[in-house]
Amino acid sequence: MYNKNIQNLVKIFNEQYNKVIGNLYEKAFQINPQAFRFSDLQNVKLYVLELNRDFFPTDWFHMYLVFEKNGNNEIEYINANDISFYKDYSDYNKESFQKNLISNNKNYDERDFIFSIGLTVFIEYLELSEEDFFQRISIQTLNLYNQMRDLVSKQAREFQKHSNLSAGYYAKNATKYAYSLLDLQPIIDKVNDEDFTYQMDQAIAAYDQSLYLPSCATLGVALETLCKKLLIHHKDKVKDSDATMLDKLGERLKEKNIINYKFKKRLDICYKIRNMASHTSPGIVLQSDCHVLISTIHEIVSTYYKDDFK
Structure with a gap:
């Protein structure tokens, strides 16, 4: 009108x-x-x-x-x-x-x-x-x-x-308070995994307080959890002794045709970001680095976690 x-x-x-x-x-x-x-x-x-x-x-x-x-x-x-x-x-x-x-x-x-x-x-x-x-x-x-x-x-x-509130306050329901780019609650609900939920709560709690270094590192751990669960869902055993860094998990997922080449490259980028955050390598962990990991988490669940996923 x-x-x-x-x-x-x-x-x-x-x-x-x-x-x-x-x-x-x-x-x-x-x-x-x-x-x-x-x-x-x-x-x-x-x-x-x-x-x-x-x-x-x-x-x-x-x-x-x-x-x-x-x-x-x-x-x-x-x-x-x-x-x-x-x-x-x-x-x-x-x-x-x-x-x-x-x-x-x-x-x-x-x-x-x-x-x-x-x-x-x-x-x-x-x-x-x-x-x-x-x-x-x-x-x-x-x-x-x-x-x-x-x-x-x-x-x-x-x-x-x-x-000014403590991280524990946010971690109870982080996605409700997170100033993030994507709605993460449907992703958390779909994965329905206690470890993944805890990791995301902690990561977003850190993000909300501008602590991008620990947020980035924890988001990397959450992404590794998703990759391991995806392998297990496709009947590929993940032993405690297996290499579980993102680059190795990405290689296994690609070798078994669980993910495509393009997504494997995205995991490689996330691995480099996560590695930098975990080992405090030279360079500043920016807010945008967290966004790369968050969007990758969002996409891997949206694309590869089907309705029948357990």
Whole structure:
């Protein structure tokens, strides 16, 4: 309906958000960019709610910005005009009611809700041409900057609160708190292995506290666990005396045609990263090194751990 100008409005908010980061939080952003979930519109999904005006007379047109990998600033409309939505309205407060509409059949965590915007007050802007929209909305820029400053400050405090907690706190349910690129809980559930779960919990707990060296080393151990389980599943015995480093495990998996050549090369890269982290070789273990291991773990389970995997 108003798609283009709604997306333009979000882009303006995003520009002000990143301006705040550049002015006040540049160092924090460099250390942990994932804490600032509105910095990249590629990972933002827009939910526009049309609510019943009898229950929401002044704010019936509302939008939530949600962190979603590859959301691409795309819009999904939810029409909640029908009275059937409001049978139990008295049981909800306004915000939880709206979030429930969005979270239905979605796996969003509370932290994935970045912020919301009442669009009712912007309707006259949304109906304009793009050129007129940008001319009219420019007078709001200072106010938008102040709003985004408050949001960035809140996210920075939230991340600081998490980073000050002990690793043991995160390890109880690491994927709930991890500022990671992929949703790891389905992977952990699919593997369903106590050792692997513990390894991933510890690795992500370290990652969340910017301890990338131990995180990288532990992710390497978790990847080795996956490779051994894959060999065992294909009736290949893994003895305690066998070499269980990633490069050797990768060779065995490739020799038995369990994995393809391309994935073998990925394991070789992971082996080098893991080896560097485990033996504190020269060079800095970067956050991106953890991402390589996490994405490889995600892919090996998604590709080779079938539904009948035990």
